[in-house]
Amino acid sequence: MTAGAGQEPVTTPGLDALLASKEMVLVCGSGGVGKTTTAAAIGLQAATELGGRVLVLTVDPARRLADALGLGGVGVGNSEVRVDPARLPNRPQGELWMAMLDTKASWDDLIARHAPDATTREAILANPLYQNITSRFVHSHEYIAMERLHDLHASGRYDLVIVDTPPSRHALDILDAPARMTEFFGSRLLRWLTVPSRSRLLSVASKPFYQVADRILGNNFLQDIAEFFTLFQRMETGFVRRAAETEAMLADVRTTFIVVTTLEAAPVTEARYLLGELTRRQLPLGAVVANRVLPTALCSLDAREAAARLVQDSGEIGAALSGGLGAPAALVSRVLAEVGTRFHDFGVVAARQTERQAELASLCPLVVPVPWMEHEVDDLATLTRIGMSTWGRA
Amino acid sequence: MPLLDRQLVVVTGKGGTGKTSVSAALAVLASRLGKRVLICEMDAKGTLAATFDVGPLPFEPIEVSPGIWAMAMNTEDSLREYLRLFLKIPLIGRLGVLARTFDFVADAAPGVREILSLGKLCYEVRERHYDMVIVDGVATGHVIAQLRAPDAIGELIKVGPVKEQTRWMQDILEDHSRSGVVLVTTPEEMPVLETLDLVGRIRDETNVDIAAVVANRVLPELFGRSEEAVFDALQQPEIVDALRARVGNGVDVVLDGARLAVAMRRGGAAHLEHLRNELPEGTGVVYVPELFSRSTGRRSAELIADALGEELL
Structure with missing residues (x-):
């Protein structure tokens, strides 16, 4: 790294070749490493350089980033919004689209789609526990993110879909979400929960649970749960099929995973773990993006x-x-x-930082450094600079 | 009530701000004062274990340093202990099926999981097994649910033993002389905005006190005003030439580095000013400087404890 003055500018390998052949990108990493910004910057760069229709699905963009992209207005919700090309500094060949992930709206949508009839649909939406359950159970947030990804890809509207994965206590929950959903529908537990209350009392296996649970929680609560799951079970076929499709999609060659990190100790530890898990699961690991890298000079x-x-x-x-x-x-x-x-x-x-970057390079074939920037990302110019860096251009 | 005199301290902050380092440093500081401290890792990431340079932490606290016991929260173990202690249900052994079932109920009912984890720690406070209990690693998105768990359970369940137990938990949590939240942030935009947001929510939605905001990794001021003028003047071409002649060609990079340091410091200072201006009156900000040293491990906990000690003692 001693490129002196007068030499040819060095082009380091970047994300361009990787993304040219992919249709889905999952951006993962621990909190606070600039994951959302990276996802948006990659999307911007891909739309600019590769063309086509690029969609970035984010969870919770910072206000200023949303404003910069023209998404600061209210009611973006679950809908897909095209970023005004006049705002983009480098005249993109393609189109940049953004969408947010609204868990509640997505669940309502999913129920509406999978419910066998209007009565079931209304009964589920009206269940007092519905909202609470859907916002928490079976890693619902992660599951919904996967569902949206599947949907957007299947819609055929986009050439490239980039997902900023939800922050989760366990970064890999998102990968397990479809399998868990399938497992849940096949579980004895769901069967206990959904047998009529009277015969439930006769079931030897569930008896200790209900005795304890009733003592702790009271009976009504369990009835509401049972009702919810009974309704929910009617949608099994649709859910299980889609979960299987989503799982297949994650392992597809057209999909790639990008791990975002900074080069501080804790995020690197987390990134190392993520890289190991992705490799172990034989998922298509594409690159590491290292943010806020100090000049090697x-x-x-x-x-x-x-x-x-x-x-x-x-x-x-x-x-x-x-x-x-x-x-x-x-x-x-x-x-x-x-x-x-x-x-x-x-x-x-x-x-x-150099040492940690080398360590990451031993775990992933492509490590793309993004330099530390004086300005925080509140304008498209900075976002563009980050995007260029990921492309291996200064 | 001074932070170090509290019995229950819940440490939270956006990922990457160093909340585990700060939690560990608080434990080190308290143990230096002769206190018996329990520190509990809530998110099962293993960073607390790494900070004390020990292997994975069990649910049963282990002494990781004189006066400091550490544990990792696990709702299944906590449920087991709860059933044994309070409902006198000896379920040792075949908890598997029940635990899995419990998982789903806990997912459905607001506060069940939270009350088991925070409840365990409040129990340790109530029984006075330790002088101070530090709760590490509650994510910012989750801390309100943790603190509100007794309320949520109280709304859900009208009578019974659980209802009774939420009451004493609430008494401990909401007693400002005994319990408090510490929010850890760094001098960056997102962490500061999230901290302010969370301060507002804690005040609006809970009765739990905010014991302190810790601004971690604050870069040192390089120059005063007159020094900065000299630094700017140093960058004139003929002065740089003179410097190069005396210390070598590397001086250009050294000056670039100093400019970078000034820019980083300036950006951070602006965010800290915003933090100070927007925090409610009476909320103290404790500063921990960037140590330019290791960011995890035992040594970092000791160094941060030194820095915190200068502010808190």
Whole structure:
């Protein structure tokens, strides 16, 4: 990494080749690493460079990011919105679309689609526990994200769909969600919950549970649950089929996973775990995007030596430059010493980052660094710069 | 009530802000004062274990350092303990089926899972097994549900033993002299906005006190005003030439690095100012500097404890 002046600009491998052959991208990573921003930047870049219709499905974009993309208005909800091309700095060849994931609306939608008849549909939507259950059970949020992905892909409206996966306590819940749904429908548990209450009392297996549960929770509560699941069971066929389709889609060659991280210790630990799990599950791992990377020049020997000398000779140099700067020698010396000391601090951070980046590279064939940027992502220019970085261009 | 005198401290914050490091540092600080501390990892990620350089933490607390016991929350174990202690149901052994069933009920009923985890910790406070209980790693999206669990259960269940038990939990949680929330943030836009949002929600939706906001990894100020003028002047071409002659060609990168440091510090300072301005009066902000050192592990906990000690003691 010592590209001196006058040399050809070095093009590092980026996401361009990877995304050119993919139809679905799942962007995962722990919280706070810039996952949503990365998903949006990749989408913007893909629409600009690869063309076609690109959709970014996000969970909860930061207000300023949403504003920048023209999605700040109310009522975007579950609908897909095209980002106004006039807002995009680099005249995209293709179209950039954004959609948010509204769990509640998506569930209502799903129930409406799968319910065998209007009575069942209304009964489910009216069940007092429906909202609570759908917002929590069987990793419902993750399940819904998978459903939307499946839907959007199956709709044939987009060339590329990029999903900013929901933040979850366990980042891989999203991958297990379809299987869990299938397992749930096949479980003895659902059968217990849905047998009529009278025969339920006779069931030897469930008896201890209901005795304990009734004592703790009261009877009505269990009745509501039983009613909900009885209704829910009528939709088994549709749910199980789609779960199987979604699972197949995740492992498809047209799908790729991108793990986003920063190069700090904790996010890298998390990323390492994610990479290991994706590999173990034989899912198509595409790339790691490393955000907020400090310039590698901070580690250069030349610079470290210069910084050390600035500190060591600060008195002498300060005195020599004092006249030219029109400032007291002591003040100049202090500034020089501070510059040198801080350089050392950041150099240590940069060196650790380099080490962690190398470690990630041993776990994933493509690691794309995105430099630390002075401005936070509140405008499309910065988003474009991030997108360019992921393409391996400065 | 000073933070370190509380008996129950719930630490929360956006992912990546260093809440586990701060939790561990609080435990270290309290143990230095001679307190017996229990620290509990709620999210089963294993970062707390890594911070104390020990293997995966069990549900039964283990002493990871003199005066510090650590455990990982597990609702199944907590349910087992609850049934044994309060309902006198000895279910040791064949809990498997019941536990799986319980999972679904807990998913359906608001607060059941939360009350089992937070309830266990309130129980430790009530029984005075420890001087201080630190709850680490409650995600920002989940902390309101945790704190509201006794209320939620109370609304769901009108009579019975559970109802009684939510009452004493509430007494502990809502007592400002005993319990409080610590919100950890970093001087960045999203963490600060989320922190402010959460402060508002905790105040609106719960009666739990906010003990402190910890601003973690605050970059040091490089220059005062007159120094900054000198730094700007240093970057004139002829001065840079002179510097290069004295310390070598690397000086350009050194100056770039300093500019980067100034920009980072400036961006962070603006976010911290926003935080201070928007926080309700009386909510203290505790600053932990960027340590330019390891961000996890025992050493980092000690260093952050030193920094917290300077602010809190």
